[in-house]
Amino acid sequence: MVLPWGCRMAAGPPGPAARHSPAVLAAAHTDGSPARSALETAMHGLKQALLQIWRLTYPYYTTRETTEVRLWPLPAIRMQERWIALLMAATVIGIEFAQVAINVRLSYFNRDWFNAIQGKDAAAFWSLLFSVFCVWAAVYVASAIIQYVIQSFLRIRWRAWMTRHYVDRWLGGDAHYRMGFSGAQTDNPDQRIADDIDQFTQTTQSLAISFLSAASNLISFSVILWNISASFTVPGTDWHVPGFLVWGALIYSGLVTWITHRIGRPLIRLNFEQQRREADFRFSLARLREYGEQVALLGGAEAEKASLRGRFGALIANFYAIVDRRKKLAAFTTSYQQVNVVIPYILVAPYYFAGQIPLGVMTQTAGAFARVESTMSFFITFYVTLADYKAQVDRLTTFDASMERAVAMGAQSRLRVAPRDGGALHLSGLGLDLPDGRRIAEAQDLTLRPGETTLLTGPSGSGKSTLFRAIAGIWPFGEGEVATPAGARLMLLPQRPYLPMGSLRSAATYPDASGRHDDAAIREALEAARLPHLAGRLDEDAPWAQTLSLGEQQRLAIARALLAKPDWLFLDEATAALDEPTEAALYRMLRQRLPDTTLVSIGHRSTLGAFHERRLDMTPREDGRFVPTDVRAPVAAQ
Structure with a gap:
């Protein structure tokens, strides 16, 4: 379906024809193993989620609407909103890459500084502290402040644009009225416009920056880690494995990521349901306030109490299910994070004690391993956020589809x-x-x-x-x-x-x-x-x-x-x-x-x-x- 500004919006999950298309059937018969099937299902789900996010994000960054912008002390100018958005996004991303470069430089500072400590070289210690660390740390802090301000302005403009367009589409062509007849998931449109758009813009921005940071950190520190461990052998053996520590971080992160997903997967459904039940309860309270006189005249207080208790009870029951699932996820991820503190030192310790590397290289290796492993564990770190985010995306996507069906209902009417x-x-x-x-x-x-x-x-x-x-x-x-x-x-x-x-x-x-x-x-x-x-x-x-x-x-x-x-x-x-x-x-x-x-x-x-x-x-x-x-x-x- 085509939106007014030209992008295509998914109308929901694929129908029967799509699920039984030749491409899907061919893929299903390629390998009947459960592991293969689970992997294909996961990849298909990831692809669909990314498409949903893209379709929600694309319209703002391609809009041709013009607006007025002023950068003090320059005079106000008019330009297309998309160029403002793209310029701010590019600036934020550029600062993020610059901060990664600063971290790489500080990694070498860390190596040289600890070598100076090990060698009791006071001159080098103080020189590195003031001429390297203080300078780059100050640049990092200043860039972080600038990045936060630009990122905040971008989020505000994006939310304002999406809110305006969703309101226009919801009220345009009497879609708000016809959505009640569409049989679609259109509960609480007020929450979808007021809350879900706000959370979507904030989380999309945060996750995108975090992902780009993780990717650039992964590339930069993998190079450091690969070069350091180029001559390492597997501890206790004579096996020479190029980039031994990189492969170790990859295998370790992949295993932990898979376990995290298995534990936390139900959170996506539970978070979606929690948002719906919260909105239903809030709407019931607002409706009771609106019809307070009628309820009082009918003596309906007890009936309303029972209804509110039922809705709130359902809300609490789902919340307890979320707590139970997050408890299990937290138990695993917290344990994982604690182990992470010592894992790189355990892997590097044999080479240090054997005199193959100095203390500075050991700390740099441990730091680089931690960076590589943490970026590979991006999915684990943000799993709860991703689960919440998927619920927000689903709610906006179904809302989009409902509005499209309402508009189509009017267009297809024979009246x-x-x-x-x-x-x-x-x-x-x-x-x-x-x-x-x-x-x-x-x-x-x-x-x-x-x-x-x-x-x-x-x-x-x-x-x-x-x-x-x-x-x-x-x-x-x-x-x-x-x-x-x-x-x-x-x-x-x-x-x-x-x-x-x-x-x-x-x-x-x-x-x-x-x-x-x-x-x-x-x-x-x-x-x-x-x-x-x-x-x-x-x-x-x-x-x-x-x-x-x-x-x-x-x-x-x-x-x-x-x-x-x-x-x-x-x-x-x-x-x-x-x-x-x-x-x-x-x-x-x-x-x-x-x-x-x-x-x-x-x-x-x-x-x-x-x-x-x-x-x-x-x-x-x-x-x-x-x-x-x-x-x-x-x-x-x-």
Whole structure:
């Protein structure tokens, strides 16, 4: 699947066709041994993981978006974001390589310094300390500080770019709405955008630098170790093995790495599950806060306690499983790290005691062996980090795939919404399906005329709200065409309005963020919607969804409509929480203040008929599908 900026994103694990492709089958029959099969599985898993990381990383470092950057005291300049990112990344990597070179130089300083100690050469001791060690140590410290600053700025810019693009994709094309129908792993998108992106950018950067450092250390110190042990024989024998210590470090590290993976492999699955359960528990608490009044009215505290205990218990159970697995891994890696302190000295000691090498060469050899062995053990050192990282990559990858499926769902829908010349709104050949494929309603030829108020009635589950969603262009299941008036502004008010976080002003003018409505107009709209007590609180920040009753929220949505002045206003039981006199007063007010707006309402109250010129009733056919049918309605109230 292709992302908007041109890279390809994996849609998840390979399907059956991929798993049974000729290449895979050929590989499977090459060697039937368990060891071969395990190795192939591990290599395939590594390849897939690297591809996932590449697909998540590639878009930022190839983006052609331009931005402004300023490096004090130079003036600000505009350039492509990718060049800023690549320049900072190259600088960080260059400093890392320079630090490896400094460590190599200090390795020779260490050799000469200990030889001076062994030879009681005070002049050489002090000269090496001040002319070599102090100089290079100061350069190392300064470079480390510069590297940290650049690395931090790179991480901030990368996270900001990824967050912005994920939010754009999540909200674009109503993907956030359709993802609920995609059947994909889309739990807690807030955590994936807020936490997983942050952790991904930080860990990717850290692991990449650590890996490059390990690789350069491995090459540099392997050369030192190979040259030192070029003439060594296997202790206790006359066998001459070129680069004896290098091979020893390689075999030792490979064995320990394999054991570490066997012990820690379950951590990948456990970490993924822990992040999901943590997010579920946090979401449950936030949802309880949002619906606190309803829970209190129903006396649901005990039920909520049981639910929270269950979710938290699952979280804790998985955490204990992680602790148990990390305990085993820590027992092995800690033992391994303790043994590492003496292993190189044990290997080199026979040559030192035999007088083949001086003390300085012994310490340099031990240091070089430790460097080579530790870089070969990169996998062991970062195993827990890698397990956490794999979970982050999986969560972002599945989130990507879910958004792509949601976008594809809209693109593949046979239900089309398009503007058409003329003032009427026309439905032709419309069939509305549920997500499971069952057809719920049809409208083969229905026209809503401008200026004619219409009331849509029918039993619950007959497809009234679904019809409104189809007209709004967000319902992807079905077929047919919805022709909307060209250039007309449509607005839909649901039964439970959405109130964003922030000031009352932003809640009253949502989704218009242009600031084109002055305070006087907003206050007038609130008073007309029978909310005069809120007119003086425009600058107040509050959780309005919890502060206002449902009736007040519905009246606030009416005030939005007064400010927006749409050409067509669809009210999906948007006054159901109000008493009948207030509802009647608001409908009269809407007719007076929005005379050019066509009202289309969904409602169950018989009193609503007096405020609409036309009534459509969702009536069932013999096949169980509902169709909108004209019913004689009373003359609309003035």
